[in-house]
Amino acid sequence: MTSQTTATGVTPSPDQIRRAPKVLLHDHLDGGLRPGTIVDLARATGYPHLPETDPGRLGVWFREAADSGSLERYLETFSHTVGVMQTRDALVRVARECAEDLAEDGVVYAEVRYAPEQHLEGGLTLEEVVEAVNEGFREGERTARAHGHRIRVGALLTAMRHAARSLEIAELANRYRDVGVVGFDIAGAEAGHPPTRHLDAFEFLKRENNHFTIHAGEAFGLPSIWQALQWCGADRLGHGVRIIDDIEVAGDGTVKLGRLASYVRDKRVPLELCPSSNLQTGAASSYEEHPIGLLRRLHFRATVNTDNRLMSGTSMSREFEHLVDAFGYTLDDLQWFSVNAMKSAFIPFDERLAMINDVIKSGYAELKSEWLFQQTASTRDSSGLEG
Numbered sequence: 490m491t492s493q494t495t496a497t498g499v500t501p502s503p504d505q506i507r508r509a510p511k512v513l514l515h516d517h518l519d520g521g522l523r524p525g526t527i528v529d530l531a532r533a534t535g536y537p538h539l540p541e542t543d544p545g546r547l548g549v550w551f552r553e554a555a556d557s558g559s560l561e562r563y564l565e566t567f568s569h570t571v572g573v574m575q576t577r578d579a580l581v582r583v584a585r586e587c588a589e590d591l592a593e594d595g596v597v598y599a600e601v602r603y604a605p606e607q608h609l610e611g612g613l614t615l616e617e618v619v620e621a622v623n624e625g626f627r628e629g630e631r632t633a634r635a636h637g638h639r640i641r642v643g644a645l646l647t648a649m650r651h652a653a654r655s656l657e658i659a660e661l662a663n664r665y666r667d668v669g670v671v672g673f674d675i676a677g678a679e680a681g682h683p684p685t686r687h688l689d690a691f692e693f694l695k696r697e698n699n700h701f702t703i704h705a706g707e708a709f710g711l712p713s714i715w716q717a718l719q720w721c722g723a724d725r726l727g728h729g730v731r732i733i734d735d736i737e738v739a740g741d742g743t744v745k746l747g748r749l750a751s752y753v754r755d756k757r758v759p760l761e762l763c764p765s766s767n768l769q770t771g772a773a774s775s776y777e778e779h780p781i782g783l784l785r786r787l788h789f790r791a792t793v794n795t796d797n798r799l800m801s802g803t804s805m806s807r808e809f810e811h812l813v814d815a816f817g818y819t820l821d822d823l824q825w826f827s828v829n830a831m832k833s834a835f836i837p838f839d840e841r842l843a844m845i846n847d848v849i850k851s852g853y854a855e856l857k858s859e860w861l862f863q864q865t866a867s868t869r870d871s872s873g874l875e876g
């Protein structure tokens with residue numbers, strides 16, 4: 490990527506992208522472990538199934554398995570991460586490192602999700618799982634601050650679409666809503682597992698005035714998005730990228746939105762888009778062709794997310810770098826995505842507004858002012874005005 494500056498906008502360098510305040514709404518705790526931590530935890534907990542025990546090779550194994558196009562291999566990656574996250578100490582460590590890694594990458598606010606029901610094999614209760622993860626996030630926020638980074642991390646509790654525990658997990662999310670948990674999610678294979686199966690969970694959360702997002706419109710198309718919104722009442726769409734199937738672009742560039750796409754745009758439904766993850770699962774064929782370009786142009790409430798940092802070998806900065814390369818985005822575009830995400834977060838309105846004004850806008854303003862000073866400096870240098 491080249492770093493260039495123009496009067497109409499600043500094309501950010503990788504370093505500026507890393508320092509830009511970023512907001513992340515869709516990131517899986519079991520998809521973001523450090524390879525070295527997986528090796529340590531496997532040794533400490535006696536987990537015998539790792540395909541590699543060298544952290545470097547293990548990291549490559551995860552990316553290749555996720556890239557392979559085989560769903561079986563992709564799912565195997567999660568059996569290992571979840572496999573080593575079955576004790577209280579392991580959960581605290583993974584959550585702490587997650588907060589630290591995001592903060593180091595310039596993420597200022599994140600909602601990180603996980604499925605408590607997948608961490609019970611070592612004898613923990615659902616409550617103990619939630620409390621361990623909360624503790625890890627708080628520790629990570631503190632260590633990040635000690636290193637000069639500020640981050641706030643909220644948890645989303647995920648229920649698995651193929652299982653029958655969604656109401657129980659929704660109740661759990663509601664019980665911990667003022668102590669670290671900001672909402673609820675439903676995940677797992679879309680085909681054959683419509684979200685309408687979990688209506689009692691969504692109805693419970695609505696009656697409690699609570700928030701939830703639903704994985705919908707990733708591999709599976711419009712019916713999944715329609716159900717998530719109009720039957721289940723989702724506040725946000727996890728992915729939602731297939732909304733593109735309801736948008737027609739004619740040869741002359743004229744765009745026509747179908748009823749569902751219009752609804753999504755008119756109601757400002759947040760789309761938790763995850764470009765690199767979509768490339769791995771085949772939901773898009775290249776960054777340049779990723780629907781995020783069109784959705785941004787059409788002013789959908791688009792946000793940029795990592796999904797699974799380990800499996801995709803990515804970070805928020807890397808996602809932004811790919812988009813800057815593919816679409817020539819400037820700092821203004823990155824700010825637009827970040828403000829969109831902050832507007833769509835599940836924390837209270839006044840706190841979102843404070844983050845937007847005091848952290849995001851001021852952070853981008855500072856980056857843009859660097860460009861102004863660089864301009865003045867180069868003018869001074871070339872005109873020999875110094876001294």
Ligand SMILES: [Zn+2]
Pocket residue numbers: 515517676704727796
């Ligand atoms: Zn996801």
